[in-house]
Amino acid sequence: MPREIITIQVGQCGNQIGLKFWEQALREHRNQLLYDDALSSFFRNGEMDGEIFEEYPLGSEINDLKARAIVVDMECGVINNKILNGELSDIFEARQVVSDQSGAGNNWAQGHFEYGPMYEEEIMDKVRCATEKCDSLQGFVFLHSLGGGTGSGLGTYLLKSVGNEYVNNFKFSTCVFPSPENDDVAVSPYNSMLALNCLIEYSDCVLPIENQSLFDIVKRIDDLDKYKKNPYGTSLNKKIAKDMAMADSKGGATITDSKGMGHHFERENTIVAHVINNLTSSMRFEGSLNVDMNEITMNLVPYPKLHFLVSSLSPLYQLINKKCDPRSLDQSFLDALDPNYQLVKTDPMKSLYLACGLIVRSKTIEISQVNRGVETLQDKINMIYWNKEGFKVGICKKPPINQDYSILSLCNSTGIRGVFKALLSKFQKLYKHKAYLANYEKFGAERDLFDECEENCAQLISNYAQLEMENGKEVEEESLEEMSFEPIV
Ligand SMILES: Nc1nc2c(ncn2[C@@H]2O[C@H](COP(=O)(O)OP(=O)(O)OP(=O)(O)O)[C@@H](O)[C@H]2O)c(=O)[nH]1
Ligand SMILES: [Mg+2]
Structure with missing residues (x-):
């Protein structure tokens, strides 16, 4: 059975989110003793012997774990400060990393047409090296933003290169879309459109994440948090405190400083990392109903180009602030349809659903409870007429750290067109x-x-x-057909 996933994280955003994901994943596997099949999907196990990482076989004790990741940025700040010299530096080998000095200046074209050909060979060599260490490669997960130059331009260039060489392995892209209201990059709509064009063509499945949704979630957490009344202490005068709170809540501080010092999307990225963690949980842990990313793509993408998923996670607000948002299991199922829990904003009630996926993490949940949740959702949403039962469910018996359960929903819905x-x-x-x-x-x-x-x-x-139009017609025709069986009175 295909197993390993290689993560390719590109640019500032891709690497900062990647780092959070690896950090959380490591914490989740902290008490595990043996290197098993599931863990090997994302990590290698072994020990450094001089410059060489000596691999241990499956079933061995966990020693040193290395992320199956390729780390790319055309600026060296995040790579030097956080990846190679940060707290997680042990899980990356220098040979997995490619960097340059000056970045792609928020220009998709520079990332794509200049850095692409310049670094293709070097990066693809590292990709080949990583794939050679896999028994049975499942696919690739790309992490990057669309609004800048490197993640957007070079990231999509690599998507093509990987696609050309690994035709039979899926390419899954987790992409951060710039906030339309709060973005510091004037040309981000160009960069995003140029990148989107490649994603439509070359990615098998895309998980879009809007920065605006993340900012809104973080703002709501702040609004709910009573401690936030005066977060900056009593020594600051009220005006400064107010300005800082405003900047924080709008994501303003985040944005103006996104390329420099200060706030680095800490909480926003924590949320995204939780989503990726849930998405990959049933591959990383044995569970009663495992779904891998291949199956997600297969089940949720009925038309090749309509491969953009709307995700939502519940409980969500508690991830950042323990005092927020206690949810019952039934509520958590319903949160799949609440825009406040979505990572990309759509109107579920006005959307047509082509297929839905749920990844449920809980030690104790019964299949009957999951079925009940699915039925409730089925009753509420408008599913396309030929796929009324189109729910794919995965259950992972290991809940996230400090949570009893979580539900990640991934829906292929026409609402994404907004x-x-x-x-x-x-x-x-x-x-x-x-x-x-x-x-x-x-x-x-x-x-x-x-x-x-x-x-x-x-x-x-x-x-x-x-x-949507065709579905409307079909439904109308179906109901006409039904009516034609009615006795004429
Ligand atoms: N959620 C989130 N968004 C980020 C992060 N870093 C940057 N962004 C957003 O991503 C876009 C800019 O992309 P970056 O990832 O900084 O750019 P890059 O890929 O490094 O490309 P260049 O710096 O232009 O070479 C803007 O929309 C930022 O608001 C991050 O860590 N998390
Ligand atoms: Mg950059």
Whole structure:
């Protein structure tokens, strides 16, 4: 059975989220003694012998764990400070890392057309090295943002390179979409659209995460937290305290400092890492009903290009603040339909669902409880007419640390088109004025490419709309058919 997953984390955002994910995953496996099949999906076990990492076989005691990860950034700050010299430096080997000095300057084209060809060979060599250490490679998880230059441009370049070489292994992309209201990168709509164009074509499954959703969740946590009344102590005068609270809650401090010192999306990334942890939990631990990422992709993506998932996690607010949000199990199932629990904002009641996945983590949950939760959801949502039963459920018997249970829902729903519509309109506002285009043309991103991206995004939006229309018609016809059996009175 295919097993190992290789994570490719690119750019500042990809690496900061990656780091949080590895940190949480390590904590979850802290008390484990033996290196088993499940653990080997994300980690290698062994010991350093000089420069070489000597691998131990399955079934051996856990010694040194190394992440099956490729770490790439064209700026060296995060890599030097946090990856190679941070608390988790032991789980990365220098040979897994590729970095440069100056970054891609928030320019997709520089990341894609300059750094792509420049670093392709070096990075792909590292990818090959990582795959050679796998018994049976399952696929790749990419972590990156879309709004900057490296994660967006080079990240999508690597997605293509990996796709060309590993045709039969899935490519799963976890991507952070810039906040439309609070982003420091003026050209982020260009970068995101250029990246989206590649994701539509080359990724098997995308988990979009909107920074605005993360900021809103964090703000709600702050609003709920009584301690936050005066978080900055009594010695500060009220005005400074107020300004800081404002900046924090808007994500303002986060944004203006995103490339420098200060707040580094700490809480936002903690949330994303929890999502990835839940997503991968049933691969990392033995469970009664395991689903791997291959199955998720297979079950949730009925049309190849409509492969964008809406995720929500519950309990959510407690992850950051223990005092928030106690949820009952039944409530947690329903949170799958609450935009306040979604990592990308959609309107569940106005969406058509093509397929849904639930990953439930609990030691004690019974199948009957899960079935009841699924039935409640089925009653509430509008599922496409040919897939009324389209729920895929995974159960992992190991709950997250400090929680009794958690439910991650992953839905393929037409509601996601709102995200693309908003992005397209932001893009068009800039493109209409041909703003900043010279910066992109300089690196080989011509207007043809911009036009292509615009068309493909519009096409994607219309594909979702079409499904809604067709479903409406089918449902109408079905009910007419039913009616035709009624006795005529
Ligand atoms: N959630 C989250 N968003 C981030 C983080 N770091 C940056 N961003 C967002 O990502 C976008 C910028 O991308 P970065 O990842 O900083 O850029 P990069 O990939 O390093 O590319 P360059 O620096 O341009 O070479 C903006 O929308 C930021 O708000 C992070 O750690 N977490
Ligand atoms: Mg950067």
